[in-house]
Structures are given as structure tokens and as C-alpha cells.
Amino acid sequence: MLADLCGKLETDVEIKASAEKFHSIFRHKPHHISNVASHKIQGVDLHEGEWGTVGSIVCWNYFHDGKPRVARDRVEAIDEEKNLITFRVLEGDLREHFKSFVITIQANPKVGGEGCTVHWILEYEKLHAVPRRLPPSVAAGLLVFSTFAYPPPTPQSPFH
Template sequence: MSANLYGKLETDVEIKASAKKFHGMIKHKPHHISNVASHKIQGCDLHEGEWGTVGSIINWNYFHDGKPRVAKERVEAIDDEKNSITFRVLEGDLREHFKSFVITLQANPKAGGEGSIVHWTLEYEKLHVHR
């Protein structure tokens, strides 16, 4: 019996900000996210590199299942035309369960209205199979 260690989850989240504004904040000022989502994100700081550049490393403090968590992530890719950014988790709580964990956020203008839809893609490889 073979178990699947690889997975991909996708979801859409509707937000009030425009796609460009959201992308700009995630790219250049991710530390401002805690101002609008303090129940999920406590904050983040730049560990290495410069805000808005591929290769930069960001330390995140966030909540999951009601508990404070941490993650150190490298910016893997930025596409300003598609309003997308990709992060790879290097260290932190997620690495206790996952060999690799990559998060891509792509903001798309909402059809026929204000705001946008942020498409989240989580791609991962588990460390162990849970039966």
C-alpha cells in the first residue's frame, strides 16, 4: 500500500482591497498585514535581503489552531503582472511535519465589483505518512 506524501491545497479568499493594493502590501509591506488580520498574523520582520525582492527571508509570527506559531520563509518568486508571490518555508513549526511547504498567493480583481479574490495555493511534502 503506497501512501501519498505530496499534496496541494487551493482556496479563494475574498478581500476588500484591490488586487494591486494587496499584492503591493504582501510584496513591500507584509509587516502591515497584522493591522488588518491580527487574529491570524501577529507580525513579521525582514531577516535577510530587502522587502519586495526574490531571495529575501522573512520571519512570520502567526496563529494556527489558537496557538502562536513561527515560520521563516524565503521569497521564491514575484510576478507583478499576475499579482502573485511565492514563499518557501525554511524553518518553523510547519517544518516539524513537512519536508517542504510552498505558499503562493495570487490576487485577482473581483468581477463586477470592488475588492479582489486571493487564490491561495499550498504545495507540500509530508515528512511522515499518518495512517
């Protein structure tokens, strides 16, 4: 029964920004992400703590399926050497479907090239076993952060 409730989705997204720059933005300046992904992310606010610290609370305002959504997350882990940050969703639209939802983002430098590959891990436990499969709109929403459709960095881009 628990296997029906728990799941893990992983995907990789290649971007032109360096791994260090991408990680630094998600760790210290996530409020700048809306500058390059305003079609998905409307804003990011710090609710508790300090930017870039474990335990801080961050609120994401994003668009999915034509509707404004919100996620209030706690920074669970940061590994500077691995360019890794983990968020746990505490409140918001995802909690309507999930008992727990954890997002891990790791930026890995490309070998022999510019840019990096961003590895997204989404681990979740659904509130209910039925339906067995996630509704398509919810499944798509799980990958909202990995579908920014990153444009190449521009001088005004936080990923430049």
C-alpha cells in the same frame, strides 16, 4: 508512496481590497498585515534582503490552535503583472510535519466589481506517510493565511 507524501490545497478568498493593493502589501509591506489580522498574525520581520525582492527571508509570527507559531520563509517568485508571490517555508513549526511547504498567493481583480479574489495554493511534502490524512489541527494550520477573516478596509487598514 510519494503520492501519499505530497499534496496541494487551493482556496479562494474574496476581499474588498484591489488586487494590486493586496499584492503590494504582501510583497512590500507584509509587516503591516498584523494591523488587520492581529488575531492571526502577530508580526512579520525581514531577516535578510529587502522587502519585495526574490530571495529575501521573512519571518512570520502567527497564532494557530491557541499557540504562537513561527515560519521563516524565502520569497521564491514574484510576478507583478499577475499580482503573484510565492514563499517557501525554510524553518518553523510547519517543518515539524513537512519536508517542504510552498505558499503561492495570487490576487485576481473581480470582473465588474470592487475588490478581488485571492487564490491561495499550498503545496507540501510530508515528512512521513503515516498518518495518511493530516491531523485536523495541522490541516487547519495549512490554511491559516487564508483565514484572516479580512474585515472591510478601514482608513487605518493597509488594504485600504
